[in-house]
Amino acid sequence: MELEPVTGLPEVRPGDDIAELVAERVDLEPGDVLTVASTIVSKAEGRLADLEDYPVSGRAQEIADRIEEIAGEEKDPRFAQAVLDESAELLIDVPFLLAETRFGHICPNAGIDRSNVPDHDILLLPRKPSESAERICAGLEERGYEDVPVIVTDTCGRPFRHGQTGVAIGWAGMPASRDWRGEADRDGHELGVTVQSVVDELAAAANLVTGEGAGGVPAVAVRDWEFGDHDGSDELFRAVENDLVREALRDWEFDG
Known part of the structure; x- marks a missing residue:
């Protein structure tokens, strides 16, 4: 091969x-x-998306606050909201987000990427x-x-x-x-x-x-x-x- x-x-x-x-x-x-x-x-x-496009729900804020408390560093609740929006089910919400995507793949953060994304904040699967x-x-x-x-x-x-x-x-x-x-x-x-x-x-x-x-x-x-x-x-x-x-x-x- x-x-x-x-x-x-x-x-x-x-x-x-x-x-x-x-x-x-x-x-x-x-x-x-x-x-x-x-x-x-x-x-x-x-x-491609920007975090400002995600109005934060109560659940997203709660998730960000809990992870922030454990990790000791600030977490953006808008990112948690993006993960929730891209997920069919959230299997773990602390100490990290493990999600099932809407097409069936299970991975951290619903596969949302923050690397190599020029001109935007995040890249969705x-x-x-x-x-x-x-x-x-x-x-x-x-x-x-x-x-x-x-x-x-x-x-x-x-x-x-x-x-x-x-x-x-x-x-x-x-x-x-x-x-x-x-x-x-x-x-x-x-x-x-x-x-x-x-x-x-x-x-x-x-x-x-x-x-x-x-x-x-x-x-x-x-x-x-x-x-x-x-x-x-x-x-x-x-x-x-x-x-x-x-x-x-x-x-x-x-x-x-």
Whole structure:
């Protein structure tokens, strides 16, 4: 497998066509996978905002006050309000905000970013990242690049581990997972539970070459990778009714 960063992309502005920007800078082949950072997808879709646009509710003020008391530093209740507005559910509200976005992804601060946002205060995640991926796929096809799946990525921490890794928040043109259930291991034992999240693994691989901070490259072409002869699934975000961790968090209270 090869990973080729798509270099030379300009600062993306609202209304920019990501498929066009990418197609001008890399030659894609059928079977390649294009990973695109959610940052430039959000910018192209105009998901930039200023904190003054968020009237503070009583709950947002309470959240900011509680976190400020624990952290010992001032917290802006308008940011808490932005997180609330972007969330389907707030799973933790102290000592930090852990939210489920309206498209099902669970992450701190509903994925709202304050880095690399010129001329605005914050950058929101795309409203529906898989639909964003579909539009980029369609744009690539219009420019002669057919059968190129697209994954919209973000950087996220994980429970029980230090550090962040790339994850998929939207995808199109390929299944989210390889389903190994029913297949055999080397000893002939049938696999009963293994479902491999390939969109997350490709997002993490791409993140190795995209980088972070000021030197980041927001798109990567993945070459010579094959899904293989496996069943596929588009299930990525765990359903509420069988999410034991979410159930436990709903009953958890911070004591500190």
